Amino acid sequence: MPADTSAELLTSLHTRREYSKALLHLSHEQKQLIEQDQIAELIQLIAKKQRVIGLLNDLGKAYG
Numbered sequence: 001m002p003a004d005t006s007a008e009l010l011t012s013l014h015t016r017r018e019y020s021k022a023l024l025h026l027s028h029e030q031k032q033l034i035e036q037d038q039i040a041e042l043i044q045l046i047a048k049k050q051r052v053i054g055l056l057n058d059l060g061k062a063y064g
Contacts, residue, residue, distance in 0.1 A: 012063045019056045023049065 026049045033042040 009063065012059060016056065016059055019052055019059070023052050023056070026052065 026045060030045055
């Protein structure tokens with residue numbers, strides 16, 4: 001594997017890890033909002049989660 005491809009793959013994996021960590025954090029927040037019955041905030045949080053999921057999806061399409 002060429003060095004530039006290895007570097008790109010490593011960068012992709014680091015980015016995927018950061019997105020996954022963000023998604024996990026948002027999931028914990030989501031649980032709290034559900035428990036507190038904070039619907040407006042929950043809707044905003046779900047929109048954030050959808051953006052992160054979209055970024056993960058895009059990354060998956062780019063690197064498989």
